Amino acid sequence: MLIEKIHFLAGNGPVNVYDAFRLMTTEVILQLAFGRSGGLIEEDQNGFRSWFLEGFDAAAKSIPDLQYQPWLRKLINIIPQTLVYKLSPEIGNLLDIMKFAEGSVRQWQKSESRPDHPVVFEALETVNDAEKVTEAMDILIAGADTTASTLTTGLIHILTDSEIERRLLEEVDLLPTDENGQLSFQALEKSAYLVGHPIGYYASRAIEVLTRFAQNATVKEALRVGMAVPGRLPRVVPDSLTEPFIVDGKVVPPGTTVSISAYTMHTATSIWGPDARKFRPDRWIGPQSKGLEQYFCTFSKGARMCIGQNLAPAEIIIALAYLLRNFKMSLRSKSDIGAKTDRFTLQYGDPGLQVTFKPRY
């Protein structure tokens, strides 16, 4: 749907793919969390604006306040909602998204048809409706914008380095396609059976390419450099430890708040070398890359690390593969790229990312 819409818009000038990516990743999460579509990609005929993004952008401005002023979170649960809208329209936008989540829970409960993919609600049969809404909101807010901003960062680096783009195109053009020239994972499965072996030559070649693409160093590097959650993620050293908690030879007492930040980790020249800030996919290729894995903390580390750490790269890989296969993309100038702001998650300001698309076929 996204590719079709970009085809439709391509003749009218640059397209804001940051917004396009945000709608795509939101739709993925809506399916996963609520088992429904929000009709967001179709909403604006002339581009990718949507009520959801307007609301999300306004609400995002209130995230630092809500994060650092815990009393504010308590207050909005106590005072009437009409007052919340008056006092802070930004937090009001967050309530609108919450209402959308509540409506989705009701719709899910009333509907008799069920989608043919897993939905988070199914695993939450035992919890009450309020908790269902909270869980669904968590996934919606944690999973959509983060993946889209990483895709945006990745695409910027691909389009500003012709060698990276050339190597990716080489891989993408080898992927299996259906009769319409579109990437087809079903076609790949079918061809494996057609040749009478579990996996025929072409299929195994395609799987090899696909796997290489799936583990693609470019996607990994987009996740490292993009680090959609760049800031500190606090944890408190528990009282219940049986042995002292030691970091770098020093005992950290129970009750101490400790944290890591992807920004500090991913820009450390002692780990990545003098070109730590450079987008260089090749650092993930070869035996030396294994040692780097331990310092990669885009999805955090430990018990509370991201539950979307497999889903996000899958979305990024599929979106990039489809875009590269279908279009010659270009940026006109640096002013086509919005400034980045850290609001707990990383966001691109206006004009998002303006990309010019020319169909390849």
Ligand code: HEM
């Ligand atoms: C590139 C994309 C993504 C990045 C960079 C990212 C990053 C993170 C990070 C750093 C955390 C830990 C937060 C903390 O310690 O306080 C986290 C948690 C979480 N993420 Fe993601 N995430 C991404 C995509 C997703 C997706 C697609 C989903 C949806 C399934 C998702 C759902 C969650 C949830 C529910 C948590 C909370 C887990 C918990 O507290 O146990 N994330 N994410």
